[in-house]
Amino acid sequence: MESSERDRVVTRFAPSPTGTLHIGGARTALFNWLYARNRGGRFILRIEDTDLARSTEESIRAILDAMEWLGLDWDEGPYYQTERLDVYREFIERLLDSGHAYYCDCSAEDLERRRQAALAEGRKPKYDGRCRHRGLGPGPDRVVRFRAPESGQTFLRDLIKGPIAFDNAELDDLVLLRSDGMPTYNFAVVIDDITMGVTHVIRGDDHVNNTPRQILIYQALGAPLPRFAHVPMILGQDRTRLSKRHGATSVMAYRDMGYLPEALVNYLVRLGWSHGDQEIFTREELIRKFSLESVGRSASVFDPEKLLWLNAHYIRERKAEELVVLLEPFLAQRGYPKRDPAYVARAVSTLQPRSRTLVDMADGLKFFMVDEVDYDPAAAAKFLKPDMVEPFEQLIRELEQLDAFDEKTLEAAFHRLSERLQMKLGKIAQPVRVALTGVTASPGLFEVIDILGKERVLQRLRRALDFMRREDGVAPAMEHL
Structure with a gap:
């Protein structure tokens, strides 16, 4: 451009x-x-x-x-x-020299009494201009006020709201500089925007009522107005x-x-x-x-x-590898053991379709991350029952003999077991899911098995087998299958 x-x-x-x-x-x-x-x-x-x-x-x-x-x-x-206090002081002096500002020594108590009196008489409780023509100079406990016009209108041509007119009679002589030497918001913001060359002031519409006061300060300084847009x-x-x-x-x-x-x-x-x-x-x-x-x-x-x-x-x-980095603080909060990032990325990819936040994902990663899963009591009671002891024994033997441990090979092994036991695949799959994850809902079972790897899968199946034997009143075998 x-x-x-x-x-x-x-x-x-x-x-x-x-x-x-x-x-x-x-x-x-x-x-x-x-x-x-x-x-x-x-x-x-x-x-x-x-x-x-x-x-x-x-x-x-x-x-x-x-x-x-x-x-x-x-x-x-x-x-x-x-x-930037020196900058504000310089512009205060310019306004004082041009007659657009003046010193005021009205105390807070006196101002409050006069406000209350104005309210009691049905008048607007604004500053009554008492110090406007007193010609005060600097001194302790004195503020600098802006000499606002007492009649006419100030126009705002807002880029979002359109034209707005403000009656100057509704405005008062706002304080520009406090007695402690600090500028007030309406003054400092104008000086900052002038000296920084701001061309467009985009802000919330709670600032609309500040804008006519700020426009008057721009005009008193002979500075070009920025474009205002109140959202x-x-x-x-x-x-x-x-x-x-x-x-x-x-x-x-x-x-x-x-x-x-x-x-x-x-x-x-x-x-x-x-x-x-x-x-x-x-x-x-x-x-x-x-x-x-x-x-x-x-x-x-x-x-x-x-x-x-x-x-x-x-x-x-997002790429799974990028999410692994973003997940680090969430995984640390949960006390999960450190795992190889490549392993975590594979696990993350299974949860991406079902996670709405990184918190969801960190919680969902638990069974991938921990050494030993905790069984959901209801899931264990329903699926890790004694009648699954024999299917688990045969499944462990089947998986131990596999050389490859990918999804395709695993699915074929499960189908062989299903046919041999004359059990529907789901009757085997869901207890296995609980044994491996502790819960009844997870990413695809063969995908989970593939990522967990042969050693973890066999370890968890053997632990579930021991659990079911105890439920049957049978002591666990001295040696794992």
């Missing part, structure tokens, strides 16, 4: 490090990232850490980890507002704002629940954006097709089942 540096799209994501990165913030970051990538622009990461009481290093790390996990790489940053909020299935009561809201909680980043990215982009009827997108397709024109104006409903469906799709699509 041919364009001058000045015309290039620049977007930013600017979280406050007062907690983890949540679903709503992640979608905002994703939309900014996609728009910049689609337009050949730059994506900036900025940490708005001026709330010293609530900002933490732990939260910063959690946000960066979540961005990296989602694959939302940034071109500049992370910038930290606490490292509708995300709702829970009860159509209230998404919160913890609807389940996990933290991005990294989804990682820990066994979701793949590409599934969450795909799901988040579809919360408010669409491209025809297409549901599944590669990252390259998202970059190529994303546009703000296709972002809807209505709130989106978070559907956990839809996310699970997408996650299952991406689990099926």
Whole structure:
């Protein structure tokens, strides 16, 4: 794309490090990232850490980890507002010199009394402009306020919501700089966006009411306005704002629940954006097709089942060897013994069609991973019964004699045994499944036997044989068959 540096799209994501990165913030970051990538622009990461009481290093790390996990790489940053205080001070001086800002020494107690009085008289409880014309200079416990216009309208031409007009009389003289020297959100965000060359501000629509105040600051500084795009909020299935009561809201909680980043990215982009009827997108397709024109104006409903469906799709699509690496922390949590990655990959491939999360898969891998399986009591009572002792004895002899141990050879051996015993194959297969896996549902039996290998299979069949002999009141043989 041919364009001058000045015309290039620049977007930013600017979280406050007062907690983890949540679903709503992640979608905002994703939309900014996609728009910049689609337009050949730059994506900036900025940490708005001026709330010293609530900002933490732990939260910063959690946000960066979540961005990296989602694959939302940034071109500049992370910038930290606490490292830019000199920049804010410079712009404060410009506003003071031009008469667009002034010092105020009203105490918090006095402000509250006047607000209450305004409410009692039916007036809007906004700052009454008491210090506007006092000509105060800097001093202890003094803040700097913006001198907002008292009449007229401020217009927002939103790329998603369309044109919105705000009455200036409804706005008040907001604080730009606190008495401790820290800038307020509405001031710092404007200065950051001006100095970083941000061309498009894409954020949640909970910021719409901040926008006229920010536009007025841009205008007071004679700075060009960015284009604003306010994305509708995300709702829970009860159509209230998404919160913890609807389940996990933290991005990294989804990682820990066994979701793949590409599934969450795909799901988040579809919360408010669409491209025809297409549901599944590669990252390259998202970059190529994303546009703000296709972002809807209505709130989106978070559907956990839809996310699970997408996650299952991406689990099926991943190479088994890649899933082995992603599964490592889940396998370690369960205390499974270390196994050869190639063996685990073969086991993983049998579970890909039936696993919706990596947690599902880690649980399903148990019988492949452990040295000795635990029998489900109901399954053992139903299938590992004394009348299966003789079939198991013959099966063990049959399998011991096999040179090859692949699915085709194993299936032929089972059919021979079925004919010899005049038993239906299922009558033999299900007890064998329980003996090998401990449960009644698993991937294909011959596939399982092939992966487990001859030594493990014979060991587990012999153990099940001993179990059934004990159930029959017969002491186990001194030597295994």
